[in-house]
Amino acid sequence: SNQFNSNCTSFQKDIGTWFLGDGGIAEWTKTSEEGLTQNGLFLAVIGNCQLYLDTDLVGADNSDPAMTYLAKKRRGTEIQAIPCDAEFADTDSDGVDERSGTYFLYDLRAEMKEEAWYSMGFTLVIVVSLLGFSLIFSNDAEGIANQLVVPIKQLMEDMSCTAKLQFDKVTPIEDVISSSVFEVRSLQVAYHNLNAAVRSFSKFTPLEVVRHFLSLNAVAQLGVVERTVSIFFSDIAGWTTICEGTPPVEVLALLSEYFENMVSIILEEQGTMLEFIGDAILAIWNAPNDVPDHAVRAISSATRMKTTLEKLRQDWSSQGRPAISIRVGLHSSKVWVGNLGSSLRMKYGVLGDGVNLASKLEELNKRFKTETMISEEVLRENDVSDLFLVRPLDIVEAKGCVDPKRVYEVLCPREKADEDTKQVATWSAQAMKAYLNRDFSQALESLGKIKELKGGADAAGEVLFDRCQDYLANAPPADWNGVEFRREK
Secondary structure, rough: HHHHHHHHHOHHHHHHEEEEEOOOOOOOEEEOOOOOOOOOOOEEOOOOOOEEOOOOOOOOOOOOHHHHHHHHHHHHOOEEEEEEOOOOOOOOOHHHHHHHOOEEEEEEEHHHHHHHHHHHHHHHHHHHHHHHHHHHHHHEEEEEHHHHHHHHHHHHHHHHHHHHOOOHHOOOOOHHOOOOOHHHHHHHHHHHHHHHHHHHHHHOOHHHHHHHHHHHHOOOOEEEEEEEEEEEEEEEOOOHHHOOOOOOOHHHHHHHHHHHHHHHHHHHOEEEEEEOOOEEEEEEEEEOOOOOOOHHHHHHHHHHHHEEEEEEHHHHHOOOOOOOOOEEEEEEEEEEEEEEEEEOOOEEEEOOOOHHHHHHHHHHHHHHHOOEEEEEEHHHHHHHHHEEEEEEEEOOOOOOOOOOOOEEEEEHHHHHHHHHHHHHHHHHHHHHHHOOOOOHHHHHHHHHHHHHOOOOOOOOHHHHHHHHHHHHHHHOOOOOOOOOOOOOO
C-alpha cells in the first residue's frame, strides 16, 4: 500500500501468511483491542485493518497460553522481527501512528524449506551413491569369496579329514570348487597329491595304529607295552595245492579278493590288521584301541568269514575258480604290543607266547578237521560262552605254555543253533568230563551218540574217540592230566 511510503509497498503481501485467514497464526483485526493489537505495538494500517506486533509474543494472544508458547518458540526461528524506521499515515488522527518502535516480520520458513530440500537432496545423493558402491563392492566381494575364500575353506576341511585319516570324507576331485587364482589352484593340486600319497601309505600300515599315534600328537618311537588282547591267526587250507594248479595271475586275483573280504570283516569288528604272512592273516583286538568285548568280536569275525566264504565259493565255482576254506586259531592272552624294528623303519606288532599258541590252534584244526578253534582263555572272556556254542576237543600242551590248555571248536552263535548242534555241544561236554575222570567207556558212549547224530561220522571227535579206545587197552599213568603225550610247538 502506498500508505507505507515507498519502503513498504508489498508489506501486506509479505506478512499475510502469518494470519489464520491466509494460513497464519492469528486473525486480522480492525480494532486495537482484538487479535494482534492486544497489548501490541501499532505497525501499520492496511486497507482499514490495523496491524500490531508484540515483540515478545510475535503475533500471539496473551490470553491463550498455547499460542503464547508457540509464538515464543517460533520467534527468531520461523519468524524474524526486524526493527525498521517506517513512517505511517495517521488516517484516523488518533496519534497512535506516531510510535517509533516499528518492526518488519520476516518469514524464515521459505528459506528453511529451501535449505531442508537441499539437505534432503544432498543426503539422498550420498545414500544412493553409497548403495551403488555397496552393490558394486558386494558383487566384487562375492567374486573374491568364490575364487578365494570358499575354495580355501573347502581345502581346510579336506586337510582336517586327511589328518584324521578319514579319506571317505575328503571332497572328490571332480567336486572340488575351482578357482581362477593361481596360488589357490596350485595349493589344491599340492593337497590332492599329498592326500593320494597318505592314502596309499595308509594301506601299508593299520589305520587304527596311525590314528592312535596321531591322537598322541607325537612322533612314533620304538617301544612296546603289555596288554591283554585276542589274537587271530588264519590260514587257507590246501593253499599250496591251489597255487600249483592255478595260473599265477588267477592266484593273485583270487587271493586279493579273499583278503579284501576278510580284512573288511576284521575292520568292521574293530580289529587291528597286523600282517599278511603269505596266505595267512594275523590280527588282534584291544590294541592299540580299547575293545572291551575283544574276544567276542574276534569270534564274530571268524564266524562271519565262514559265512562270507560260503557265498564266495558259489561265485568262484560258477567262474571255474578253486574253492577256498580257512582254518582259524584264536587265543586271548597278555602279550607285548607296540612298535618293533629300528628307528629307521618300524612296524606295529605283537610279541609273546600267546601269539605262538594262536598259531598252534590254527594248525591243530588240521588234525581235528575243524575250521575255528579257540583256547579256554578265550572262552572265559566276557560273554563268549553266553553268545557262542562250542564243543571241547582236547587238552594240549604247547611250547612256552606251563599249563595244558583246553581247546574248543566254535560251532555257531547260540542264537542260530539248531537242536542237533546243541546236542553235539552237550554230548561233547559229557565226553570230555568222563575222559578227564578216566571213565573212557562213558566218554566213548557220549562220542558214539554224536556219531549217530551225524550219520556215523564225526571228524572232530575221532581223535578223542580213538584215544579213549587206546586208553581202555593201555591205561595212562597215574599222574596223567588228560594231555596226550605229544610235544608240539
